Amino acid sequence: MSVSVFSAREPAWVRRVLISVVLLFLGLFLLLPIGGVFQQAFSQGWTAYATALSDDDALNAIGLTLLVVLITVPLNVAFGIAAAWCIARFEFRGKSLLTTLIDLPFSVSPVVAGLMMVLLFGIHAPVGGWLATHGFQVIYALPGIVLASAFVTFPFVARELIPLMQSQGADEEQAALVLGASGWQTFRRVTLPNIRWGLLYGVILTNARAMGEFGAVSVVSGHISGLTMTLPLHVELLYNDYDMVGAFACASILTLLALLTLLARSLVEWRQNRPVDVAAHVSPVRTSPGASLQQKVGSLQ
Amino acid sequence: MSIEVRKLCKKFGDFVALDGVDLQVSSGALLALLGPSGCGKTTLLRLIAGLERPDSGQVLFAGEDATARDVRDRQVGFVFQHYALFRHMTVFDNVAFGLSVKPRASRPGKDEIRERVMALLKLVRLDWQANAFPSQLSGGQRQRIALARSLAVEPKVLLLDEPFGALDARVRKDLRRWLRDLHDEIHLTSVFVTHDQEEALEVSDTVVVMNRGRIEQTGSPHEIYEQPSTAFVTQFLGDVNLFHGRIEQGRLSIGPYDHALQDVADSDSAVAYVRPHDLEVTRVAEGALAQGRVAHIHAAGPLVRLELLRDEGAAIEVALTRERYRELGLAPDDLVYVTPRKLAVFPGAPDYVI
Numbered sequence: 001m002s003v004s005v006f007s008a009r010e011p012a013w014v015r016r017v018l019i020s021v022v023l024l025f026l027g028l029f030l031l032l033p034i035g036g037v038f039q040q041a042f043s044q045g046w047t048a049y050a051t052a053l054s055d056d057d058a059l060n061a062i063g064l065t066l067l068v069v070l071i072t073v074p075l076n077v078a079f080g081i082a083a084a085w086c087i088a089r090f091e092f093r094g095k096s097l098l099t100t101l102i103d104l105p106f107s108v109s110p111v112v113a114g115l116m117m118v119l120l121f122g123i124h125a126p127v128g129g130w131l132a133t134h135g136f137q138v139i140y141a142l143p144g145i146v147l148a149s150a151f152v153t154f155p156f157v158a159r160e161l162i163p164l165m166q167s168q169g170a171d172e173e174q175a176a177l178v179l180g181a182s183g184w185q186t187f188r189r190v191t192l193p194n195i196r197w198g199l200l201y202g203v204i205l206t207n208a209r210a211m212g213e214f215g216a217v218s219v220v221s222g223h224i225s226g227l228t229m230t231l232p233l234h235v236e237l238l239y240n241d242y243d244m245v246g247a248f249a250c251a252s253i254l255t256l257l258a259l260l261t262l263l264a265r266s267l268v269e270w271r272q273n274r275p276v277d278v279a280a281h282v283s284p285v286r287t288s289p290g291a292s293l294q295q296k297v298g299s300l301q
Numbered sequence: 302m303s304i305e306v307r308k309l310c311k312k313f314g315d316f317v318a319l320d321g322v323d324l325q326v327s328s329g330a331l332l333a334l335l336g337p338s339g340c341g342k343t344t345l346l347r348l349i350a351g352l353e354r355p356d357s358g359q360v361l362f363a364g365e366d367a368t369a370r371d372v373r374d375r376q377v378g379f380v381f382q383h384y385a386l387f388r389h390m391t392v393f394d395n396v397a398f399g400l401s402v403k404p405r406a407s408r409p410g411k412d413e414i415r416e417r418v419m420a421l422l423k424l425v426r427l428d429w430q431a432n433a434f435p436s437q438l439s440g441g442q443r444q445r446i447a448l449a450r451s452l453a454v455e456p457k458v459l460l461l462d463e464p465f466g467a468l469d470a471r472v473r474k475d476l477r478r479w480l481r482d483l484h485d486e487i488h489l490t491s492v493f494v495t496h497d498q499e500e501a502l503e504v505s506d507t508v509v510v511m512n513r514g515r516i517e518q519t520g521s522p523h524e525i526y527e528q529p530s531t532a533f534v535t536q537f538l539g540d541v542n543l544f545h546g547r548i549e550q551g552r553l554s555i556g557p558y559d560h561a562l563q564d565v566a567d568s569d570s571a572v573a574y575v576r577p578h579d580l581e582v583t584r585v586a587e588g589a590l591a592q593g594r595v596a597h598i599h600a601a602g603p604l605v606r607l608e609l610l611r612d613e614g615a616a617i618e619v620a621l622t623r624e625r626y627r628e629l630g631l632a633p634d635d636l637v638y639v640t641p642r643k644l645a646v647f648p649g650a651p652d653y654v655i
Contacts, residue, residue, distance in 0.1 A: 171385035174352055175447075177372050178379040179399035179454055189402070193389040 037255050040248035052249035060226045061234035062253065065211055067142070068230060072149045072210045073203060080157025080202060085191075087158075088165035089173075099162070105154045113151050114219025117144060121220075140222030145230065148216035153209045157202035164198040165191075197272040204268065208261040212254060302363045302457035302490055303328040304349060309358035311344055318344040320514035321358070326507075328363075329488045331481075333505035335495055337537065341514040342494045343462055349492065350460050351375045362457065375458075378451030378489075382463040384443040386435040392446050393431040396421055399454035421449040424483075441472040448480075452489075461493035465500065477504050498538050502526060510534045532647040535574045542580065542617050544573040544590060544644075553646055558590045560644070568648035577620040578604065579643040582629060589638035593617050595631055609637065 010018075042049055052058065087099055105113065121128035121138035128138055138144045172194065176186040192199075214232040221228040229237065231254055238247035306324040310317075319341045326332050334342040347353045349360055351372035359368045367375060387395050394401075396418045400409055409417070422428040425445040435443055444464060451459065464480070465473040481504050484491055495501050501508050502522040510517045510525060510533075518530045529535040546555030548568045553560045555573060565571075575590075586592065593609030596616070605626040609617040617639060631637070 169383075171381050171383060172387055175379065175381060175385040175387075175450075176398065176402075178350060178352070178375075178377060179402065179450070180373045181398070181402040182373070185402045189398075190387055193387075 034255060034259075037248055037251050040244055041252040043248075044245050048245050049249050049252075052243075052246040053253070055246065057226055057229065058234060058246070058250055061229045061231045061250070064142070064145070064227075064229065065231040068145055068149050069207055069210045071146045072153060073206050075146075075150050076153055076157050076206050077199070077203060079154065080161060081195075081199070083158040084161035084165050084195075087162050089170055102155050102158050105152055110148075110152055110213065110215030111219060114148050114216035117148055117151070117216070117220050121147070139220050140224065140228060142228070144220035145217050145228060148220045149210045149213050152213050152216050153206045156205040156209065157199065160198050160202035160205070161195055164195055168194055197268055201265065201268050201272070204261055204264050208258060211257055304458060304490065304492070305359075305361040305364070306345070306349065307359040307361070309345065309348060309360070310356045311341075311348060311353065312356055317514050319348070319355075319358075322511075322514070322516055324509065324516065324519075326490060326492060328490055330507055331484045331491045331493075331505050332507045332509060333493055333495055333501035334509050334511060335498060335501040335537075336511035336517075338496060340511040342496075342511050345511070346460050346462055346492060346494050349458075350377050350379050352379070376454070376456050378448075378454065378456035378459045380444070380447050380451050380459070380461040380464050382466045384435070384440075384447045384467075386443055386447055386450070388435050390434075391431065392422070392427065392433050392435070392438070393418055395435065395446060396450045396453050398450065417453065421453055422446075424452075425449045439472075440468045441476055444468065444476065445479075448483075452487075457490070459489045459491040461491065463494055463496070465497075466495070473500075480504060502538075510537060512537075529645055532572065532574065532649075535645050535647070540577050540618055541574045542577065544575065545570065546573060547571055548646070548648060555590060558588070560641075562646060565646060566648065571646055571648045573641070574645045574647070575641045575643070577606065577618040579641055580617070580619045580621075580639045581642055582607065582619055582621055582625070582631075583638050583640065584629065584635075586638050589640050591617060592636060592638045595633050595635045595637060598631065598633065600626070607631070609639070 041052075083098075083102060087095060108116075118139055119125055121131065121144060123129060123132050123137075123139070131138055136143070138147065172190050173186050176190045177183075181189065212232055213230075214236070217230055218233055218236075221230065221233055223229060223233060223237065225237075231250055235247050235250045235254070238250065304324070304326040306322055309319050309322045309324075311319040322341070322345060324345070334345060336342045344353065348355050351360075351367075351370060355368065359366055361367060362370075362375070387398065390398070397414050400414045400417065403409075419428055419431070422431055425448060427442055427445055427449070430438060430442065430446075435446070438446065444467075448461075448464075461480075465476055468476065477500060480493075493505070502525070505522065507519065508522050508525045509519045512533050518525060518534045520528075525534065526538055529538060535541055544555050546553055546558070548554075548562065548565055548571045550567065551562055551565065553562050553565075553571060553573060560573075573590075580590075583589065591611060593611045593616075595607055596610045597608040599606040599608075600623075603623075604620040605623055607619040607621065609619060611617060619639060629637070
């Protein structure tokens, strides 16, 4: 929107050098690898690509990944809204501790997160053992993968909503209550419309991370072919078996999803930042969506 | 509907927001809660609305205990300082909200809702903005919509929290008069919170001055202004000059100045409060309360304001008419004397809380 006054004062050659460095960096570390993925995937033609993707194990991996996303995202949306509501609307003892705890998954290595799940829900652990005797297996099964994915993506929605809800304040909700609206009516007709773009943004991030999570899922999955292999795990397996076309074909799916996520994200951001808009509210304290979050995510991925 | 508040107490952590407040609002009254920030006026309003729970005490509506009643069932209209309009809804939907969330059985039909909303928008003279969004309205318009929205559910009581606080001076004046007229038209029991004494005195028919979680004085605007019952009220209601002296045998003496008082106990230290326009300026020393040299003359405006410097360095503010100013032919550094036409005396040291 605004051109930085500082950079505008730099001499032309400095600007050119800086821009070239950035472009070179982008090309070398982003565009080239992405191109490489697709180039490898199609190295033996469309048919080989199609065959690799229609392989049973690949289809199972895609199916499992989608299933995990379908469970994880709603779970974390519910949790995220509840946590944000709690933190933005109420004063209570230990509030800052809770806020810090929500950030925990960002600071814990995903592998450690996976190990924690094994420690807690493994067959030999008390909780896992008890569950196993009641016929419910967590580790090396779908519940474990969902738990690991949910843990890793746990902060996205909440982190997105807390500053948004704090800046919006509770006045509108209180106004709705005074006008006789029930708690649910207030949530559905006042709170939700006000946070919808932030929420969608959080959902997109959660979705992207849940699909691509490798470390935590790798620990709890057990790598059972056709059963507990998610797409990232499947890519690794194929790669280790020197099945380059297969590995990169699956990788291209993940890459495409990442690109789609990026597109969706920009769309939401654009929608959120439209200056005069009937739906997007015009609030003086409008922060860029996920500004703090993006930094965090960026440093982790 | 009348409101009664009995021994209401509310603490936020260690901060005592309300310290045993009793209040009566008769049906159809327009009452102002006036006080500095942090005096508990907004807390009192929110307790009446049911947006906060009291630690102890009672809130009664029409003589019935409503302390435990939920905010939804209190049938109050509440206008927030920052409007709190639903930003994603049109003006029409904002006003219609209260009607549209009613349970199906008591909810009016679509046509009736439309009719009532448009009537309310006409009342606040904004029917032409029905399809606008709050962000497209000016501050004054937003506040009028907020008022229309709160009236849509036909509340028995209207509560306004600093309704004009976020508006600029001109709009504020217009809206003030408009609220007064509106109240004369619909006679809804209304309580509004303000820190602006001029606003309280101009709009309401009863003013309640609050300080530190307690009520200092309740009365008509005239009473409050002419007979402030505490030093705090005197100071809060406008500019005032302080003169220190003592009370002996029912007479106030400040240096050579002597003044008979009624019903005041003797005290070694008393403070006389005199408003700038209640000071007479003369060039005669006899019977004067104090003397000072003219330090500044502000001659812009309907009254001429003088700042006099006393020998010990304290300033006296005086407001006098243009005629009197010309008569005296004042110039900077002239030595003049002041005598009070009217003063309020309170024993004890002055209460510096503002």
